[in-house]
Amino acid sequence: MLSIVFFQCSRFQQVPFRGFRGKYIEQKINNMTHHIPPKFIPPDYRQCTKTVMDNIQDPNIRFDENGVSNYWYDYQSMEQKQVFKGDAGIRKFNESIQQIKKAGEGKKYDCILGVSGGVDSTYLAYISKQSGLRVLCVHFDNGWNSELAVKNIENIITKLGFDLETYVINWDEFRDIQLAYFKADVVDIEAITDHAIFGTIHKIAADNNIKYILSGNNIVTESLIPRYWIFNKADHVNIKGIHQRYGTVPLKTFPFYGTKAKHYYQKVKGIQTVDLLNCIPYVKSEVKKEIADKLDWKDYGGKHYESVFTRFYQGFILPNKFGIDKRKAHLSNLICSGQITREEALAELELPMYDPDQLREDKEYVLKKLGFSSADFSRYLELPRREHSEFKTEQSLYNRYPFLKPLKPFGNWIKKKLINK
Numbered sequence: 001m002l003s004i005v006f007f008q009c010s011r012f013q014q015v016p017f018r019g020f021r022g023k024y025i026e027q028k029i030n031n032m033t034h035h036i037p038p039k040f041i042p043p044d045y046r047q048c049t050k051t052v053m054d055n056i057q058d059p060n061i062r063f064d065e066n067g068v069s070n071y072w073y074d075y076q077s078m079e080q081k082q083v084f085k086g087d088a089g090i091r092k093f094n095e096s097i098q099q100i101k102k103a104g105e106g107k108k109y110d111c112i113l114g115v116s117g118g119v120d121s122t123y124l125a126y127i128s129k130q131s132g133l134r135v136l137c138v139h140f141d142n143g144w145n146s147e148l149a150v151k152n153i154e155n156i157i158t159k160l161g162f163d164l165e166t167y168v169i170n171w172d173e174f175r176d177i178q179l180a181y182f183k184a185d186v187v188d189i190e191a192i193t194d195h196a197i198f199g200t201i202h203k204i205a206a207d208n209n210i211k212y213i214l215s216g217n218n219i220v221t222e223s224l225i226p227r228y229w230i231f232n233k234a235d236h237v238n239i240k241g242i243h244q245r246y247g248t249v250p251l252k253t254f255p256f257y258g259t260k261a262k263h264y265y266q267k268v269k270g271i272q273t274v275d276l277l278n279c280i281p282y283v284k285s286e287v288k289k290e291i292a293d294k295l296d297w298k299d300y301g302g303k304h305y306e307s308v309f310t311r312f313y314q315g316f317i318l319p320n321k322f323g324i325d326k327r328k329a330h331l332s333n334l335i336c337s338g339q340i341t342r343e344e345a346l347a348e349l350e351l352p353m354y355d356p357d358q359l360r361e362d363k364e365y366v367l368k369k370l371g372f373s374s375a376d377f378s379r380y381l382e383l384p385r386r387e388h389s390e391f392k393t394e395q396s397l398y399n400r401y402p403f404l405k406p407l408k409p410f411g412n413w414i415k416k417k418l419i420n421k
Contacts, residue, residue, distance in 0.1 A: 035353055040323025048072060051224075051332035052345045056323055058226040071224050075336035083219050084279045093279035097131045100274065103211040109136040111212040111274075112205045114197055115164075116140075117152030117306045120216030122297055123287045124276060128214060129160045135214070138204055140197045141168045142307075143175070143369075148298055149306035155296050167200045169254075176249035177239065178309075179370060183246040185386040187229060187322050189313060194233040199255035202265040211270055218277035220337035221284050224329045229318075231388040234262070241392030259394070283339055312362045315354040321381045325353070 040056055047054040048061070048069035055061050062070040084092040104110030113128065115121045115137045128135050139153055157164045174192070181189045201213055231238065236258040243251060265271045291297040300306050318324040331345035354362075367377055 035325060035349075036319055036323050048332070050342065051335050052328050052342065052349060053224070053226075053332050054328070057325065057328050058228050060228065061226075071332055072336060075219075075224055075333070078219050078223050079337070082275075082278055085281075089279045089281075093276060096274055096276060096279065097133065100133060100212045104134060107209055108134070109163075109208060109210050110134045111214050112136045112138060112201060112208070112210045113214040114138050114140065114201050114216075115153055115156055117149035117156070118216075118300070119284065119288060119291070119297075120218065120221075120277065122152060122156055122291050122295060123282075124214055124216050125156050125160055125162065126291055126294060127276070127280070129162070135160075135162050136204070136208060136210065137162045137164045138201055139164060139166045140193070140200050141166055142193050142196070142309075143169065143171050144307045144309035146300070146306055146308050146311075148300060152295075152297055152306070159295050165204060167204070167255075169196060170252075172249050173251050173254050175370060176247045177243050177251070177254070180243045180246035182370075182372075182380055184242045184391065185380075185383050186231070186242065186388050186391075187318075187324075187385060188231040188233075188388065189317075190310065191231055191233050191235075192239060193307075195236065195239060195257055196255050198234060199257035199261065202257065202261065202271060203255065205271050206265055206269045211272060213271060213273045215273045215275050216277060217275050218282055220278075220282050220339070221333055222330070224333045224336065226329065229322075229324055229326070229329075232394070235388075235394040237392050237394040238388055242388075245391065284334065285339065308362055309366060311358075312366045316359060316363065317381075319353060321383075322385055325349070327353070 036056060042055055042059075045055065046061075046063065046067075048063070048071060049067035050072040051069060053061060053069050053071045058071075083089075100110050110133045111128070113121065113125060113135050115125060116139070125135065125137065137153075137157060153164070156162070174196075177192050178189065181192065205211075205213055234257060236256045239256070240251075288297075288299060292299070300311075314326045318326060327349060331340065331348060334340045335342050335345055366372075367374065372380075
């Protein structure tokens with residue numbers, strides 16, 4: 001059995017660079033970090049020798065004696081457990097398709113799929129059609145769609161012949177929650193959208209008596225996301241807590257995915273999520289070519305850049321306020337799955353995060369739409385990060401009411417009985 005010893009990287013250990021080699025190392029670090037403001041670069045900067053993850057992107061990153069980070073090993077473990085290859089993948093895929101079709105017998109739809117116009121959901125729609133699934137496509141419109149996203153979704157629906165249901169969020173409420181997240185200085189502003197998508201898709205699935213949700217989640221291209229970057233997307237208590245502190249508009253229609261809703265949709269209605277992309281060879285570059293050819297899909301130039309806000313958030317807010325370059329996780333994922341080399345990833349990181357003209361256009365649009373003045377936004381960028389955990393968070397029944405902890409074994413026994421009924 002392989003034994004791995006990790007070394008914790010301290011952000012505060014001074015490592016001076018001296019002489020010619022010191023200047024070489026310093027220049028190399030500058031090349032790898034020049035898109036990030038200097039204040040985020042620790043004196044003991046270190047980057048994984050297998051991936052491009054570093055201790056800017058994750059202060060808690062760990063390295064073994066060869067400089068290989070925990071992200072490399074984490075990926076190997078996830079792939080081994082969750083990715084089905086060869087004959088096993090074919091069997092798993094076919095079994096899933098048959099199971100979905102059986103659950104859809106006598107109904108209008110076999111399954112439901114959230115479409116954004118991005119690569120994963122577009123390809124998932126394409127292979128679903130090839131597999132004979134009757135899919136209800138759902139688009140969540142939070143007010144930030146790019147024109148290209150709208151066109152890509154239109155092509156999916158038209159060329160594949162699927163039905164589309166679009167949920168348009170109440171903009172006044174959604175904008176107020178976004179502004180509350182800015183005022184809170186927390187990192188995962190996109191948690192609001194992700195949470196609302198969960199709630200919306202589950203509700204539409206329940207309304208249409210659909211048992212299966214197709215998910216574009218996959219290990220080979222998007223599994224290496226540091227906890228430092230995100231918060232629990234399903235935590236409705238955290239959203240409410242931040243909004244209660246800083247919001248001004250009552251939330252009457254926001255599609256919360258709370259504890260009762262989770263229990264109803266998952267336990268009562270029996271709705272399940274299926275990750276089909278983990279059962280088939282999924283090579284991003286080849287998939288892009290195929291959907292471009294078959295569905296006239298157009299590339300956005302960045303992961304999840306189908307949303308104007310996401311493009312601005314990932315390309316400008318994250319690096320300048322939080323020191324985060326999301327490309328490093330996405331590229332590291334592709335390195336781990338053998339789709340690109342580390343050298344190719346490093347070369348891509350040399351490229352600008354944002355086209356200057358696009359940045360000026362997006363910044364003006366986002367600030368105007370949110371009602372931010374340029375001065376207020378500049379002040380926001382300078383304020384220190386706060387953690388989501390500084391606000392209310394969802395807790396288990398036993399954490400909320402400690403006096404019930406002695407009853408936990410009995411509660412677990414009851415759950416098993418109900419599930420096995």
